[in-house]
Amino acid sequence: MxxxxxxxxxxxxxxxxxxxxxxxxxxxxxxxxxTRYANSTIHQNVYEVNSKVYFRVALGKKLGVAATNVLxxxxxxxxxxxxxxxxxxxxxxxxxxxxxxxASYKKLKTNYKKTANYAPLFYKSRQxxxxxxxx
Amino acid sequence: MKENIKExxxxxxxxxxxxxxxxxxxxxxxxxxxxxxxMEGVSKSEDLGFGIRVLYRGAWGFASSNNPSKGEYxxxxxxxxxxxxxxxxxxREPVRLAENEVYKDKFISLCQIDPFKVSLDEKLNLLIxxxxxxxxxxxxxxxxxxxxxxxxEQIFANTEGSLxxxxxxxxxxxxxxxxxxxxxxxxxxxxxxxxxxxxxxGYEFIQEMRLLDQxxxxxxxxxxxxxxxxxxxxxxxxxxxxxxxxxxxxxxxGHPIELDRVLGTEISLAGGSFMTLDKLGKLQYGSxxxxxxxxxxxxxxxxxxxxxxxxxxAQRTDIIKQGRFVGYLTSRETATLFKQPSNGTMxxxxxxxxxxxxxxxxxxxxxxxxxxxxxxDTRQGLFLDTNKSWSIDDKRLNFQFAVEAAWEIRDGxxxxxxxxxxxxxxxxxxxxxCDAVCNKNHWHVWGVPNCGKGEPMQTMHVxxxxxxxxxxxVKVGGAK
Numbered sequence: 001m002x003x004x005x006x007x008x009x010x011x012x013x014x015x016x017x018x019x020x021x022x023x024x025x026x027x028x029x030x031x032x033x034x035t036r037y038a039n040s041t042i043h044q045n046v047y048e049v050n051s052k053v054y055f056r057v058a059l060g061k062k063l064g065v066a067a068t069n070v071l072x073x074x075x076x077x078x079x080x081x082x083x084x085x086x087x088x089x090x091x092x093x094x095x096x097x098x099x100x101x102x103a104s105y106k107k108l109k110t111n112y113k114k115t116a117n118y119a120p121l122f123y124k125s126r127q128x129x130x131x132x133x134x135x
Numbered sequence: 136m137k138e139n140i141k142e143x144x145x146x147x148x149x150x151x152x153x154x155x156x157x158x159x160x161x162x163x164x165x166x167x168x169x170x171x172x173x174m175e176g177v178s179k180s181e182d183l184g185f186g187i188r189v190l191y192r193g194a195w196g197f198a199s200s201n202n203p204s205k206g207e208y209x210x211x212x213x214x215x216x217x218x219x220x221x222x223x224x225x226x227r228e229p230v231r232l233a234e235n236e237v238y239k240d241k242f243i244s245l246c247q248i249d250p251f252k253v254s255l256d257e258k259l260n261l262l263i264x265x266x267x268x269x270x271x272x273x274x275x276x277x278x279x280x281x282x283x284x285x286x287x288e289q290i291f292a293n294t295e296g297s298l299x300x301x302x303x304x305x306x307x308x309x310x311x312x313x314x315x316x317x318x319x320x321x322x323x324x325x326x327x328x329x330x331x332x333x334x335x336x337g338y339e340f341i342q343e344m345r346l347l348d349q350x351x352x353x354x355x356x357x358x359x360x361x362x363x364x365x366x367x368x369x370x371x372x373x374x375x376x377x378x379x380x381x382x383x384x385x386x387x388x389g390h391p392i393e394l395d396r397v398l399g400t401e402i403s404l405a406g407g408s409f410m411t412l413d414k415l416g417k418l419q420y421g422s423x424x425x426x427x428x429x430x431x432x433x434x435x436x437x438x439x440x441x442x443x444x445x446x447x448x449a450q451r452t453d454i455i456k457q458g459r460f461v462g463y464l465t466s467r468e469t470a471t472l473f474k475q476p477s478n479g480t481m482x483x484x485x486x487x488x489x490x491x492x493x494x495x496x497x498x499x500x501x502x503x504x505x506x507x508x509x510x511x512d513t514r515q516g517l518f519l520d521t522n523k524s525w526s527i528d529d530k531r532l533n534f535q536f537a538v539e540a541a542w543e544i545r546d547g548x549x550x551x552x553x554x555x556x557x558x559x560x561x562x563x564x565x566x567x568x569c570d571a572v573c574n575k576n577h578w579h580v581w582g583v584p585n586c587g588k589g590e591p592m593q594t595m596h597v598x599x600x601x602x603x604x605x606x607x608x609v610k611v612g613g614a615k
Binding site: 032034035036037038039040041042043044045046047048049050051052064065066067068069070071075078079082083085086089090091 | 199
């Protein structure tokens, strides 16, 4: 998954060239695992990692949103163009004033790598113990 | 990118896996909705990634990522292998896969006009014009229209040597006219409810839909429903329209024949099936007029493809033959139960999901009569059109459907319109009363883009080739 520095280096040049009155990029990094158990066996055990960028642009009171998870310059540029094209065709949102401005946010530690990587790495170190307890 | 796939497959072979496959999928989509002439929403999105499925010592593992770099391919392959090892800890019987041929092929679905090259203006103009026509009727309060387009470009490779590329384009859309008066609302949809009709075709499918030709009719019918009497409670003969038959087949036949569901692996979310293994070849599911088959080769069907997501070639399989239950939808894993090859129904909703057994095009064979002849042949009954809601138990046995509108049939002619009709039944009892299916002139493959199954949830696009059909002694009523 991309870190903060890479995200900024990738998105800043694209946003700077945006002709919209305001442009916002939201990056959502996700990592998920799921194990399904039926008939006393694991029949599904899956993992995914994904990063998705959502561009929101404002042309006056007209808004457009487009998304991609292809994180290269060409794709990001195309996605921003898609958001602009949607905004141009969009009706005005009367209540819209502006996108949120710059702000500082408190850093929250809610992601614990040890927990996130619990399985299947746990298996590697504890294989014998688990096997014995299952028997 | 193909090099990354080939190298990863080679690496997995060296690691001694029983089997592994990789799917790299790029999907683009465009969704447009216009309500009362105003653009309600437009979204465009692009999604790319790959998933690696590994079978190691009889147990499955799967890992996926949106980063198609060489390093990430290797990392995910290692992780999928580790996950398979972990799954093996609880394995009672090792998973075996049915034999499958090795294919090196490319499949491209039907598409004459690329929907992604048609301008947004043209699409919006169509939907705004449809709204205009609906809003001409002063009784219409909401005119709702939508168009949706998808393209999936996929590369599949497995450790057996298959390398398959597929490009599948899908187009769909529809309109709903809603009338309201004195706190009551009624609506009519075209060509179908729940966002319209879909096909694995290009923009020509939207043009052939002739959306604008039907807007006056659905608006008139929606307003007329406000004044129509409630559908009376009765046991009677019904003729079910084509688009409602699609959902009838979907819920009461398509789902219960999914073999993973039958074997209990979907009980935690979507339920099981009354069509248990002991009933195969024995259950008289329907009358001799009922012939249902799964066919992933149906031209333009929303459930059509070249190969499923295990690399099994698209094919046709009998499910119900002259009323007798004769086949399931299978995967390479579940088909070993019958010592047969898979019939190719494993599909995944994108790169980050594992394939599951999904409906392809579950089709009801057409009969001999025209709809006009069938109505003329019905002394008393109801014609039921277009789904409004559905409900069915977790074994797919006891169902209830509400439809948008009903018309009385008396002495072979359509008469009084009724509002809020519902009908209910027990699946095999209902299908055993089917005495006629309309002919091929009324047969159409309806696209259903919202079939849900699995955890994490996977939404699949499936098709149903059906024609209107007649059933007797059905419990019908009115429900607000």
